[in-house]
Amino acid sequence: MTVAAEAGLMIQQVVPEAASVELADVLGRLKRGPALTPFSDEVMEFCAQFSRAIFKDAAALKFPELQALAFWMRKAELLRLRESFLASQRPEALLAPQGVAFHIPPANVDTIFVYSWLLSVLAGNKNVIRLSPRVSAQTDILCRLFNQTLAASPEAMRYSTVMLRYGHEREITQAISAAADIRVIWGGDRSVRTIREIPLPPHARELTFPDRYSFAVIRAARYLAMENRQSLAEQFYNDTFWFDQMACSSPHLVFWEGSLQDVRAASASFVVSVRDHAERKQYEVQPATRMNRFTFSCQEAIDGRASTYEDLGVLTVLGVDRFGQLSRDHCGGGLIFQYRLRELGELAPFIARRDQTMSYFGFEREELTAFAHRLNGRGIDRIVPVGQALNFNRFWDGNDMLLQFMRYVYIG
Amino acid sequence: MTNDEPMTFDDLLARPQFSLSQAEKEAALTPVLNELTAHHRARCPEYARLLDVIYPGGGVARSIAEAPYVPVGLFKTNRLQSVPDEEVFKTMTSSGTTGQQVSQIAIDRETARRQTTALSRIMMHVLGPDRLPMVMIESGTLIKDRLRFNARAAGVLGMANFGRQHFYALLDAAPAQAASHVADDMKLDVEGLRGFLQKFGGKPFLIFGFTFMVWQYLFQQIDGRGFDLSNGILIHSGGWKKLQEISIGNAEFRRRFAESCGLTRIYNFYGMVEQVGSVYLEGEDGYLYPPNFADVIIRDPLTFAEQPAGKPGLIQVVSALPLSYPGHSILTEDLGVIEGIDDSTCGRQGKYFSVIGRVPKAELRGCSDVHATEVSRNIASAERESVPV
Structure with a gap:
């Protein structure tokens, strides 16, 4: 045409x-x-x-x-x-x-x-x-x-x-x-x-x-050892709430790595910090979003995909006990699933092509690189520190966008 | 109440409606709600799982407001029932528009009986014990089409019990499309109405219809044409959304009917397919009143904490009626406000409230157009119409 x-x-x-x-x-x-x-x-x-x-x-x-x-x-x-x-x-x-x-x-x-x-x-x-x-x-x-x-x-x-x-x-x-x-x-x-x-x-x-689907991984012991825990909550808030948790790279699930005791302590402190920061930022929750979050939580409970429910007003936290319960359903608007890993590698079987951004805290570059190698294309396009989930750059969704917008002219 | 024995459901029904002070209602209804929570937990596995996660501890409510509530949207995505399939006597559905999910409510014979009895106790309060000649602001074909037995048809049939010599006052404008019962395709049978009034207009008679249809097909057709409806008692429901669009509120609605045709006994009611029979009928003061066996709690839309009188929020409805599905305590997507407690000017006891409207749709942002539309679809629940069956 x-x-x-x-x-x-x-x-x-x-x-x-x-x-x-x-x-x-x-x-x-x-x-x-x-x-x-x-x-x-x-x-x-x-x-x-x-x-x-x-x-x-x-x-x-x-x-x-x-x-x-x-x-x-x-x-x-x-x-x-x-x-x-x-x-x-x-x-x-x-x-x-x-x-x-x-x-x-x-x-x-x-x-x-x-x-x-x-x-x-x-x-x-x-x-x-x-x-x-x-x-x-x-x-x-x-x-x-x-x-x-x-x-x-x-x-x-x-x-x-x-x-x-x-x-x-x-x-x-x-x-x-x-x-x-x-x-x-x-x-x-x-x-x-x-x-x-x-x-x-x-x-x-x-x-x-x-x-796409995105999530965060946090090493509980490293979080607990932080001097300024509030700063991580602030970074996480930016990743999560800026686009009402509806950006493709905003986390919906936090994987905590560590012992049961550490994870419990870290999670309890973290969600309250995030809540406090959201309130300080006067994050506006629309009643329909709130209602939708409650309905979604009840549905997850009915369907056996959530074992615990914590309502913090601006934020809802659903705990997942068994690996098999993990799903990628979400409703956005301030709802976070949590799941405990004994070590990062346990996460690999969960990863699918739909997973885009894994934001992290408390992991070394070598561990993350080894993890990415292990996945070998199974999923995940971006591994970035908590706080940078929304930062756009030329590498997005597995593409080098800049090179995609050009072509090579070979001169022999 | 001087008796220390707690009131049973039957006591609540038998007493004159709207006769319990809020303290009496708290004492009477709280144990009934606790029993219902335990009843449904034992019979509806989905509800039991919900309670385990959302309300851990499974604590017994010490007040009406402490009773666990479920969001109304769950009835659209789940068939929650507390009776085996073979005991389901009928399934009520809300009348959403095409493509919308509708609520599915399983009713057994006992729940149906309770709904019918409860509704008649409420209606007797304003209609008296006798059946009155009745004008339906509906087309007769709506009722004939049993295949489309939705909330609207069920509501009309439920109300028909309170009248006799029923006159269906609307004609399908386009008979070919009669089966669709599109409300926009109907017109008033003016001559038929004149005939009805000649015969019955000299004594009390009943008029029933959905609020916007009463306005559009009755008021607007008879305004200024010398009709006398001064012996009429109008009962209407279905929400004000369509009338708000043309700036007609309850006060204006009442004033215009009174001025135009002398109709002053007007009772709006609030109710929903998820709690059939449990209707909140307007008093002479224009506010809505819970019957003895039901109540409302207004919750902060963000914290869900109970709001004091005068502060608007989400409407939670509780009712002692539902046995066949776990709908005895429901958080709706409607906004309302408690106008007062035990200080009504029209002699009724307990809380009274107003409905403000529906929670506005959320405008979420995000990368994905799909998610945004799905979320707003979930939020925009099907149009629920009141069903007094």
């Missing part, structure tokens, strides 16, 4: 400027416009300016995830990324952009689309981003600042990115997909399944981000 065949589809453009536009025109302009080279000065400068704009904006200040995004996009970080890009260059193979990248972010994490876009635009791609019609303050702020930054940028940048707001109209996704060299689908199993049915050009590549 050609772009021209889709003439007549009107769509709401948000970036580069808010306008009602014809989809075929937008895609045509994007294809014809000048292309960026990977990590060119102009794209680096644009991203740094965009980061500064977010830092300076009064409205953006209210949203920690926007601050985290701006931090991740700051000049120093961009330079580090360029360094690692240069390290991936090889004498016999040149890294080149894929071409047009089509990003389909989830409807309800407002910053994902910028991370996805950032790696892609640094790689030199032209980008089409589908924005959900569900308007959020965060997305509005980002689009406003993006357009502001764009107004003062060189011409080539203006052809680099289009953001379109539309619902689930298949013909629009179809037309954009037909023009794409790489398509990035966030939003979980159902979104991936639905959008995958829409064809891509034969050469195009696809990155999918299906539903």
